[in-house]
């Protein structure tokens with residue numbers, strides 16, 4: 436493909452990504468994978484170049500742009516070579532018009548920048564939410580130790596503050612590694628690993644992972660528990676939950692079981708666990724503002740109404756969880772978001788509704804105290820953004 440044809444392909448894919456962000460359509464990665472597969476004439480260098488152009492444009496535009504072209508025009512402002520590809524050639528974009536308005540640039544949509552500032556994140560912290568994410572592994576201590584895996588993967592670098600974490604070059608094909616096929620490693624952001632450990636889950640505990648999804652943290656909890664005790668992994672999403680047990684098997688986790696819940700009727704579905712759990716881990720559905728490094732177009736999808744719905748669901752799930760914990764037991768609230776409405780504020784509101792609960796200190800190894808819990812941020816801790824709090828029932 437000519438450079439101009441690559442630019443035009445990026446513009447067309449951006450148009451689809453912008454429409455999907457507006458209409459709750461597929462994620463940018465899905466659109467890119469489909470769109471690039473459909474362009475059979477594109478070689479691997481073309482695909483890489485188009486992908487890079489698309490993500491550079493997404494990162495550059497805080498507000499959702501009007502069109503793919505306006506986003507690419509914004510990108511040309513710092514890149515004369517890119518501007519030269521607007522040459523009107525057969526497969527390329529029409530020439531630039533000097534009066535053509537570029538898309539607005541910036542890190543975040545204005546309403547989210549205000550909400551982040553009110554949550555204590557300055558401009559540098561906000562900009563770092565859009566950095567490129569590293570590739571982290573969790574060594575599954577049920578099958579291997581970090582030294583053994585480092586010997587197998589020479590490019591892997593241990594992370595000091597996260598006991599089982601290794602950081603790899605971002606383009607490593609992890610699924611091809613024998614250690615992955617053997618269940619000795621999982622792809623998991625260092626922050627996800629830290630918040631799982633923060634729960635303090637111990638051997639022999641009876642644990643509910645209330646929002647387990649496909650089980651990333653279920654497996655980390657089971658490994659921390661040395662595969663002794665029980666972890667009941669719940670979710671309302673059948674396809675996600677159905678991926679959990681095959682992963683558990685590969686990882687050698689034998690203490691996990693799954694239970695599909697009905698949204699709004701979670702307490703009924705868990706009536707046999709009332710007042711019983713040593714720990715209920717709530718990795719709540721959230722806006723994902725801490726994971727924008729991986730899907731930066733998600734900031735164009737979030738609306739105040741959607742955020743409000745998520746905050747209501749989180750409060751409901753915390754109330755459900757509270758009914759499942761034994762006296763003296765723990766409830767851990769985690770969100771991969773840095774908005775206080777979902778983190779510190781959410782937990783503060785829980786403590787006001789439930790005076791028989793107290794916030795407990797967290798032994799996290801990294802992070803900053805924030806309200807009743809702790810926070811990890813891409814800028815300060817080089818992890819995804821998280822808020823985590825541990826609450827104890829008196």
Ligand SMILES: C[S@@+](CC[C@H](N)C(=O)[O-])C[C@H]1O[C@@H](n2cnc3c(N)ncnc32)[C@H](O)[C@@H]1O
Nearest residue numbers: 646647648650651652670671672698718719720
């Ligand atoms: C942050 S994700 C969980 C990620 C998962 N714990 C992991 O480590 O991979 C939140 C999960 O909450 C689930 N969820 C949403 N509403 C729920 C509800 N009412 N009860 C239980 N789970 C719910 C979603 O389906 C989603 O899988």
